[in-house]
Amino acid sequence: xxxxxxxxxxxxxxxxxxxxxxxxxxxxxxxxxxxxxxxxxxxxxxxxxxxxxxxxxxxxxxxxxxxxxxxxxxxxxxxxxxxxxxxxxxxxxxxxxxxxxxxxxxxxxxxxxxxxxxxxxxxxxxxxxxxxxxxxxxxxxxxxxxxxxxxxxxxxxxxxxxxxxxxxxxxxxxxxxxxxxxxxxxxxxxxxxxxxxxxx
Amino acid sequence: xxxxxxxxxxxxxxxxxxxxxxxxxxxxxxxxxxxxxxxxxxxxxxxxxxxxxxxxxxxxxxxxxxxxxxxxxxxxxxxxxxxxxxxxxxxxxxxxxxxxxxxxxxxxxxxxxxxxxxxxxxxxxxxxxxxxxxxxxxxxxxxxxxxxxxxxxxxxxxxxxxxxxxxxxxxxxxxxxxxxxxxxxxxxxxxxxxxxxxxx
Amino acid sequence: xxxxxxxxxxxxxxxxxxxxxxxxxxxxxxxxxxxxxxxxxxxxxxxxxxxxxxxxxxxxxxxxxxxxxxxxxxxxxxxxxxxxxxxxxxxxxxxxxxxxxxxxxxxxxxxxxxxxxxxxxxxxxxxxxxxxxxxxxxxxxxxxxxxxxxxxxxxxxxxxxxxxxxxxxxxxxxxxxxxxxxxxxxxxxxxxxxxxxxxx
Amino acid sequence: xxxxxxxxxxxxxxxxxxxxxxxxxxxxxxxxxxxxxxxxxxxxxxxxxxxxxxxxxxxxxxxxxxxxxxxxxxxxxxxxxxxxxxxxxxxxxxxxxxxxxxxxxxxxxxxxxxxxxxxxxxxxxxxxxxxxxxxxxxxxxxxxxxxxxxxxxxxxxxxxxxxxxxxxxxxxxxxxxxxxxxxxxxxxxxxxxxxxxxxx
DNA sequence: CATGAATGAGACTTCATTCAT
DNA sequence: TATGAATGAAGTCTCATTCAT
Numbered sequence: 001x002x003x004x005x006x007x008x009x010x011x012x013x014x015x016x017x018x019x020x021x022x023x024x025x026x027x028x029x030x031x032x033x034x035x036x037x038x039x040x041x042x043x044x045x046x047x048x049x050x051x052x053x054x055x056x057x058x059x060x061x062x063x064x065x066x067x068x069x070x071x072x073x074x075x076x077x078x079x080x081x082x083x084x085x086x087x088x089x090x091x092x093x094x095x096x097x098x099x100x101x102x103x104x105x106x107x108x109x110x111x112x113x114x115x116x117x118x119x120x121x122x123x124x125x126x127x128x129x130x131x132x133x134x135x136x137x138x139x140x141x142x143x144x145x146x147x148x149x150x151x152x153x154x155x156x157x158x159x160x161x162x163x164x165x166x167x168x169x170x171x172x173x174x175x176x177x178x179x180x181x182x183x184x185x186x187x188x189x190x191x192x193x194x195x196x197x198x199x200x
Numbered sequence: 201x202x203x204x205x206x207x208x209x210x211x212x213x214x215x216x217x218x219x220x221x222x223x224x225x226x227x228x229x230x231x232x233x234x235x236x237x238x239x240x241x242x243x244x245x246x247x248x249x250x251x252x253x254x255x256x257x258x259x260x261x262x263x264x265x266x267x268x269x270x271x272x273x274x275x276x277x278x279x280x281x282x283x284x285x286x287x288x289x290x291x292x293x294x295x296x297x298x299x300x301x302x303x304x305x306x307x308x309x310x311x312x313x314x315x316x317x318x319x320x321x322x323x324x325x326x327x328x329x330x331x332x333x334x335x336x337x338x339x340x341x342x343x344x345x346x347x348x349x350x351x352x353x354x355x356x357x358x359x360x361x362x363x364x365x366x367x368x369x370x371x372x373x374x375x376x377x378x379x380x381x382x383x384x385x386x387x388x389x390x391x392x393x394x395x396x397x398x399x400x
Numbered sequence: 401x402x403x404x405x406x407x408x409x410x411x412x413x414x415x416x417x418x419x420x421x422x423x424x425x426x427x428x429x430x431x432x433x434x435x436x437x438x439x440x441x442x443x444x445x446x447x448x449x450x451x452x453x454x455x456x457x458x459x460x461x462x463x464x465x466x467x468x469x470x471x472x473x474x475x476x477x478x479x480x481x482x483x484x485x486x487x488x489x490x491x492x493x494x495x496x497x498x499x500x501x502x503x504x505x506x507x508x509x510x511x512x513x514x515x516x517x518x519x520x521x522x523x524x525x526x527x528x529x530x531x532x533x534x535x536x537x538x539x540x541x542x543x544x545x546x547x548x549x550x551x552x553x554x555x556x557x558x559x560x561x562x563x564x565x566x567x568x569x570x571x572x573x574x575x576x577x578x579x580x581x582x583x584x585x586x587x588x589x590x591x592x593x594x595x596x597x598x599x600x
Numbered sequence: 601x602x603x604x605x606x607x608x609x610x611x612x613x614x615x616x617x618x619x620x621x622x623x624x625x626x627x628x629x630x631x632x633x634x635x636x637x638x639x640x641x642x643x644x645x646x647x648x649x650x651x652x653x654x655x656x657x658x659x660x661x662x663x664x665x666x667x668x669x670x671x672x673x674x675x676x677x678x679x680x681x682x683x684x685x686x687x688x689x690x691x692x693x694x695x696x697x698x699x700x701x702x703x704x705x706x707x708x709x710x711x712x713x714x715x716x717x718x719x720x721x722x723x724x725x726x727x728x729x730x731x732x733x734x735x736x737x738x739x740x741x742x743x744x745x746x747x748x749x750x751x752x753x754x755x756x757x758x759x760x761x762x763x764x765x766x767x768x769x770x771x772x773x774x775x776x777x778x779x780x781x782x783x784x785x786x787x788x789x790x791x792x793x794x795x796x797x798x799x800x
Numbered sequence: 801c802a803t804g805a806a807t808g809a810g811a812c813t814t815c816a817t818t819c820a821t
Numbered sequence: 822t823a824t825g826a827a828t829g830a831a832g833t834c835t836c837a838t839t840c841a842t
Contacts, residue, residue: 005268010822010823011353024827026316027319028228029317030256030806031814031815031816032815032816032817033815033816040838041824042823042824043815043816043825044818044819044823044824044825045822045823046823046828047816047817047818048822048823050814052817053815053816080840081399095206095318105316107315108301108348109313109316110316112310113313113314113368114313114314116226116309116310117226117228117229123372123374126374130369130374137397140367141396144399145398146397146398146399147209147395147397147398147399149388149391150388150391150392150397151375151388153367153369153374153376154366154385154388154392155377155392155397156373157365157368157369157374157375158362158366158389158392158393159362161360161362161363161364161365161366161377162357162358162359162362162365162366163361164361164365165357165358165360165361165364165365166354166357166361166364168313168361169330169353169357169358171270172319173324174323174326174327174330174357174396175213175351175353175354176353187250188349188350188351188354189358191350191360192350192354192355192393192396193351193396193397194396194397194398194399195347195348195393195395195396195398196356196359196393196394196395196397197337197340197347197350197393197394197396198283198345198346198347198394198395199344199346199347200398200400210805212807228820231831231832231833232834233832241806241807242807242808243808243809243834244804244807244808244809244835244836245807246804246807247833247834247835247836248804248807249805249835252833252834253832253833253834278805290816294840357814381827390841391836406817409673410801410802412666415788426717427637428628429717431835431836431837432836432837432838433825433836435728441746441802441803442802442803443803443804444802444803444805444839444840445801445802445803447838447839448801448802448838452838453836453838454683469775475773477699483798494829496826509713509714513709513712513713513714513768514713515804516623516708517626517628518631523772523774526774527774535679537797539798540710543797544799546797546798546799547797547799548800549777549788549791550788550791550797551788552642553769553774553775553776554766554785554788554792555792555797557762557765557766557768557769557774558762558765558766558789558793559762560765560790561762561763561765561766561768562757562758562759562761562762562765563761564761564762564765565757565758565760565762565764565765566685566754566757566758566761567714567728567762568757569753569757574723574725574726574730574753574754575751575754575757577755584656585754588751588754588760591749592613592749592750592755592758592796593678593758593792593793593796593797594753594796594797594798595796595798596792596793596794596795596796596797597737597740597746597747597750597755597793597794598683598745598746598747598794598795598796599746599747600800610826610827610837625841631810631811631812632811632812632813633811635814638814641827641828642827642828642829643813643828643829643830644813644814644815644827644828644829644830645811645826645827645828647814647815648826649826651813652812653812654812780838784817
């Protein structure tokens with residue numbers, strides 16, 4: 001029997017460790033050695049796989065954000081109605097959080113909501129997500145499904161902002177977080193944005 | 201004629217300088233000497249008035265956030281309808297940005313959206329704002345002005361998240377920013393949240 | 401009745417405050433503002449009376465050390481026997497500690513035993529004390545009261561060192577300290593040095 | 601022949617450098633960069649091996665003091681007479697100074713005689729030395745070799761104080777220092793303490 | 801005399817990154 | 822690949838001292 005220890009992917013190990021420590025301590029308070037410790041490797045190895053501490057974060061972000069971009073575009077392609085498209089997008093984001101809250105916390109807290117520092121690097125990728133959502137809205141307006149007096153870009157910001165704030169609320173324990181809450185949120189956030197708070 | 205050189209409030213000078221450099225470079229990339237230079241005072245004076253660089257930021261945040269809290273509570277007290285109350289809140293926030301975009305940028309980017317680091321310190325103050333907004337929604341539901349199937353805390357997050365995201369959009373140049381845009385935003389954000397995107 | 405608030409000697413007040421804080425925190429850990437606080441004056445005033453923080457310590461030392469020098473010389477002049485002279489010196493030092501342990505602590509810990517830093521400045525004054533004691537020994541040898549095979553300078557160091565170590569022991573709670581202990585120490589230290597530990 | 605550059609122990613190099621600069625400038629006036637310069641290593645390496653500048657001093661002290669403690673205890677175990685025991689102790693201390701005067705200077709000036717600051721940390725170790733010496737005296741009293749009217753703790757202080765003062769005298773050039781002086785001191789200090797200054 | 805705001809040099813410590821092994 | 826010793830730039834904070842009032 002060819003016996004060899006299963007080749008543990010150290011690179012992956014480091015990335016996963018980074019998620020945990022970034023989530024716990026924040027990017028700035030995390031030392032490269034913290035990541036290495038958590039990963040159980042020497043800290044020099046981090047530099048074997050990544051150019052810098054920042055690149056680790058960048059990698060984490062890009063990995064995940066590309067999935068989001070793909071999901072939005074897929075939703076746009078495949079969705080039956082504009083509202084269904086938004087529901088798919090909302091569901092994808094909430095699911096992402098549900099499945100890997102630490103990673104989403106890192107992405108939101110350290111990148112998306114820190115456009116001043118690291119977000120700066122990824123502004124164009126972030127913008128693309130907003131634009132894709134705006135396109136869904138714009139198409140919806142053209143199709144008569146959405147009112148026309150609200151700028152699509154504006155609506156996109158409101159929609160995405162509402163969702164991200166929910167995630168923040170969960171992350172920082174400002175609103176209750178349970179599987180049920182996550183499930184409800186997926187439709188409620190779309191209900192709020194599409195139907196409005198006032199009774200119809 | 202009692203004549204005396206107008207006593208320049210150095211403390212204020214330092215705070216104002218901090219707003220500018222925090223907005224430009226971000227808190228972490230700002231050295232205390234940057235603040236002092238910008239304020240035109242000696243290095244050590246910052247430490248004469250503040251215990252640390254962080255305390256400067258804390259002061260900036262608290263100063264402004266207490267105004268927001270007061271504004272929300274006043275809106276709640278004095279507003280004619282729940283919707284009008286929300287409009288007042290939205291207007292206050294947008295106005296704040298319009299009048300001092302740098303300060304609002306600092307508060308949002310470095311505190312509100314960085315709950316991981318500095319926001320942690322102010323979580324209770326931040327929470328109070330969300331709760332006050334939630335109360336407006338809850339009262340609105342009781343009065344029949346708002347639908348009842350959306351949790352007030354949830355609605356509050358969506359509402360505040362939408363506004364803050366708009367500000368982020370302006371800050372990072374993701375959506376057009378002009379006085380007209382600001383003006384429209386005040387009502388549109390409430391229209392979005394209260395009436396929904398779908399035509400009535 | 402000429403009424404005037406008794407002119408509080410601020411200079412004295414500062415010196416006394418310095419004794420307390422130097423004794424408590426040590427010279428290096430004492431800020432000028434600590435002295436001022438303890439004295440109940442603004443810290444600028446310290447600079448009105450003293451050129452620097454170090455000068456405060458110097459003053460404290462010189463004030464006291466000159467008394468010691470005078471006491472040794474008086475003992476030498478007036479003592480009946482060499483041994484009586486040493487007893488007078490020992491008694492003076494122990495009394496000094498008994499009456500103002502904080503001051504003696506400062507002098508010993510910060511000057512006498514810190515010849516590396518501040519003691520350096522006062523080395524010649526310190527040396528004079530040792531020499532005066534050595535002279536007492538030398539005279540005693542000439543008079544046949546002391547053995548001749550021990551160098552007077554050497555004996556002086558042993559004598560002074562023994563006493564100072566006792567004070568250190570009291571200061572740092574290494575040996576019991578009570579009025580009775582002080583009283584006994586005066587004669588015992590001379591007994592030790594003059595008669596020796598071995599029974600006669 | 602396996603040839604490899606002799607692995608220079610940088611940690612040791614730093615400690616030795618610290619001895620030199622602490623002895624020359626005193627602990628407080630020594631910057632960490634002085635130590636690094638003297639050791640010929642980079643600034644940060646000091647912090648690679650030691651948590652702080654103070655820890656360097658602590659290490660230096662503990663390293664040496666443990667030898668002293670061992671020496672005293674060995675002297676107590678192996679000495680023929682109480683007086684011989686004290687002679688061994690005195691000889692060990694004087695030898696220590698003779699072999700490494702800089703180290704002993706640092707230990708005495710910065711730790712032993714600075715019980716206020718760094719000595720505080722080591723008070724218990726210092727106390728142990730005094731107690732071990734006191735035990736030698738107490739045993740000597742019980743055996744009838746020493747007079748009984750002098751408290752052993754008291755005698756211990758006198759004995760140790762006398763020796764340390766001699767070292768101080770050498771360090772600060774208050775008394776002549778030569779190999780002959782060192783040699784004589786070993787027996788003379790015991791002669792002084794055991795036989796007394798007065799002729800028998 | 802008295803105050804305390806203002807100054808700014810100085811020192812410690814951290815930690816990302818490099819590199820020899 | 823993997824390690825961790827070594828580097829050194831960078832930045833926070835302290836505090837003695839000055840000085841205008």
